[in-house]
Structures are given as C-alpha cells and as structure tokens.
Amino acid sequence: DIVMTQSPDSLAVSLGERATISCKSSQSVLYSSKNKNYLAWYQQKLGQPPKLLIYWASTRESGVPDRFSGSGSGTDFTLTISSLQAEDVAVYYCQQYYSSPLTFGQGTKLEIK
C-alpha cells in the first residue's frame, strides 16, 4: 500500500497570510507514460463531507478559489493557500489514486491564529 504522510498535523495561520501543507507518498504517484501525478487534495469542514479542491496534483476543481494551489511531483506535494480566509478553517487531506488501495493522508487541521 502507498502510505501518504502529511505535515504538519495542525497549523495556525493569521488571516491574510500563507498556509502551506505538505504531503509525501511512500512511492512515486507519477504515471510516467502520461506525465501525470495521481494525487488529489480535499477540504473537510466540520460536519460536512470532504470537498475536492485539486486533482492531477495541480488542477483546481471548477469553482475553487484561486488562492488554493497544488504543486509537486513524484513523492512530494504541497497545498498552498495564498491568503487565508476565515472560511478556510477545515481539515485538509491528500489522496493518491495511482494504485489500489486508494489511500489518504492523516489530515492537517488548519486554524486561524
């Protein structure tokens, strides 16, 4: 199984500041023949199901604000929120869809400082 490890486990950032979450996979999720990284990011607010933010490591889902961006390749990935808003308080998860079983990171709890 591919193990997904996020850091940090929790993060407190001031409003308007940048938030950065890291996700590392235990093996590469880059499908070389397609040159695509099989990695997604989700946001889960309290009492709600997860919401897709990013897929293919850096493609923003329709309707997601452009302050959210994804980067990285192979085994190292980053989710960046460029200017934190109050509504961004949530738990964030990365997920690999390169191989079965699909696996998620343990989650990063983002709060306002």
Add this chain to the structure above:
Amino acid sequence: QAQLVQSGAEMKKPGSSVKVSCKASGGTLSSYAISWVRLAPGRGLEWMGGIIPVFGTTDYAQKFQGRVTITTDESTSTVYMELSSLRSEDTAVYFCARGNTMVRGVLSWFDPWGQGTLVTVSS
C-alpha cells in the same frame, strides 16, 4: 448537478451486519464509479472499495476483503455497501463518493460525496 443521497444513521450490535445505500439524484450512475470511504475517530479517511455500476466490476481494499460487499441497482441509481461481522472499531461515518472512470476505473479522485451515514456499533 449530481448529488449522492445516503440512508440514515444506524445503530448495530457487534457481530451483526449493516447495509448503507447511496442514491444518485440529478443524474445516473452509468458512466461513473462509486466508492465507499469511512471516517473513524482518530483514524482519518479509509477507502473500503468501489464499483463501476455499468460493468458491475468491484475493487475492495484488502483490509475489508471478505467483510464488505458493494452492489448496485441501476434501475434506481442506487449503490449499496454491506459490512458484516461488525465490531466496535467499525463505528464511523461512512461516505459514498463518485469517481471518474476515465482516470483508472475505480481508481480516481472523488467528487461529489454523499452527506455521510453514521454507523455506531455497540452492545
């Protein structure tokens, strides 16, 4: 816009089974995959398995193999997840989620998700 609507909360005894439904509204299941993911206290998100309704093909996580069965009723655009031999550690919120079969069959990102079904296992 497609939505996934799940059945209500369940309270079960250890050793019993639970069957949770997931109905697609505003669209059909035919060209998508549906997976089941659970969120247990302190354990994060766990993928249990998925199905491509139009083919009936399934893929289960090894951890749940033999205990989970995912089926579909295309006539009602409903997918079911049955988990047997329940134990206290199965207490969790269970989500269904739609995957894009054009990625790698069942293997995909998920959008949208159902609202979640709380299953509580307690004697």
